[in-house]
Amino acid sequence: MKLSARNVFSGTVSGITKGAVNAEVTLTLTGGTPVVAVVTNASVDSLGLAVGTEACAIIKASSVIIGTDLHDARVSARNIMCGTVAKVVEGPVSTEVDVEIGGGNTISAVITHGSARNLGIKAGGHACALFKASSVILGVS
Structure with missing residues (x-):
């Protein structure tokens, strides 16, 4: 399938x-x-x-939220996976962000270009992927 x-x-x-x-x-x-x-x-x-x-x-990648600097953040999302940004594909409206979360796993998120810019998302940087259960x-x- x-x-x-x-x-x-x-x-x-x-x-x-x-x-x-x-x-x-x-x-x-x-x-x-x-x-x-x-x-x-x-x-x-x-x-x-x-x-x-x-x-x-x-x-779905559109269900994944990307965050940075979440050290003391309290969020309702049950799933928080932090790691290294492996890839960033920028578009005029949306940006795809891939985060390596360990164990050979990478999670993809699609966020707005503005959000990616405001968060300073760059390959090699640290980011967390969050999504609801x-x-x-x-x-x-």
């Missing part, structure tokens, strides 16, 4: 916490980076998710 989403990560389910309607699923990527997803309990059941199950986390789509083979 081919996907239009830029960010597809493989990992192992390392935790599931079920609520009345939704479940919080933690997927541990190669290199140990955790990704937290919130999906329905029905999705957990239909995908056959359990601790130890191999799964994929899919996140509800922005993660889970899949299994």
